[in-house]
Amino acid sequence: MTITNDRIVTDGLYQNKRTQIDPFAFDDSVTKVFSDMIRRSIPGYQSVVDITGLIAAKHLQPSALCYDLGCSRGATTASILNAVGDRECKIVAIDNSAPMIAAATANLVDPRVSFQHADIRDVEYVDASFVAANFTLQFLPPEDRLAFLRNVRNGLRPNGVFLVSEKIDDDNEFTELHLDFKRENGYSELEISQKRAALENVMKIDTQDVILARLNDAGFTRCRIWFRCLNWISILATS
Numbered sequence: 001m002t003i004t005n006d007r008i009v010t011d012g013l014y015q016n017k018r019t020q021i022d023p024f025a026f027d028d029s030v031t032k033v034f035s036d037m038i039r040r041s042i043p044g045y046q047s048v049v050d051i052t053g054l055i056a057a058k059h060l061q062p063s064a065l066c067y068d069l070g071c072s073r074g075a076t077t078a079s080i081l082n083a084v085g086d087r088e089c090k091i092v093a094i095d096n097s098a099p100m101i102a103a104a105t106a107n108l109v110d111p112r113v114s115f116q117h118a119d120i121r122d123v124e125y126v127d128a129s130f131v132a133a134n135f136t137l138q139f140l141p142p143e144d145r146l147a148f149l150r151n152v153r154n155g156l157r158p159n160g161v162f163l164v165s166e167k168i169d170d171d172n173e174f175t176e177l178h179l180d181f182k183r184e185n186g187y188s189e190l191e192i193s194q195k196r197a198a199l200e201n202v203m204k205i206d207t208q209d210v211i212l213a214r215l216n217d218a219g220f221t222r223c224r225i226w227f228r229c230l231n232w233i234s235i236l237a238t239s
């Protein structure tokens with residue numbers, strides 16, 4: 001049985017003018033408001049998470065592992081469990097933020113899930129049939145991304161699936177619309193600009209072509225974009 005009890009706390013982190021903007025970190029204060037922050041910041045976030053569960057349910061094998069990389073408070077893992085119902089499965093959900101892992105562990109109680117506090121670059125992936133990295137790869141230093149993807153690829157069984165969702169560097173009109181999306185979701189100009197400054201050297205985005213070429217280099221044979229909303233995409237890459 002799965003017990004989920006995530007609490008939504010309104011994000012007001014960047015509401016007040018700061019004298020100094022520190023680099024964005026998935027620390028205690030971000031963890032507390034994260035569920036609200038991500039929904040109000042990423043267009044299509046809930047659809048990606050919900051459909052990740054449906055896709056995972058098609059690829060999970062009882063004897064294979066499923067990984068949720070950069071699991072934060074456990075939303076993707078919860079969606080996967082919701083989609084598989086009572087089926088046997090084994091999910092390893094990893095994040096290098098201690099507060100995120102603490103929140104996920106408190107939110108989601110299910111014997112089929114193990115939450116691990118680790119850096120996804122240091123994990124040896126084994127015997128997986130499905131791996132999800134929803135909005136996580138963009139936080140790895142660009143020079144580490146290919147080695148990380150090779151590692152994931154090597155841990156997948158034949159015909160295993162890697163689902164990766166990222167913000168892309170693309171159309172300016174969509175960038176403007178993304179700002180409108182944030183305003184529409186109640187963020188002020190000050191909040192938007194302070195958060196953008198905090199993220200500047202922390203979240204490094206690539207073009208869609210660079211992401212696809214890197215997946216190809218890492219040995220994924222078939223990459224399909226299954227979701228796009230403005231400059232946010234999600235890809236299914238098959239081993």
Ligand SMILES: C[S@@+](CC[C@H](N)C(=O)[O-])C[C@H]1O[C@@H](n2cnc3c(N)ncnc32)[C@H](O)[C@@H]1O
Nearest residue numbers: 026070072075095096097119120134135136139
């Ligand atoms: C945008 S959040 C991911 C959201 C989450 N996947 C979801 O669907 O709700 C990015 C997460 O990746 C984690 N992260 C960033 N770099 C990491 C690394 N090197 N190893 C493990 N986790 C990492 C952060 O701590 C954060 O929780």
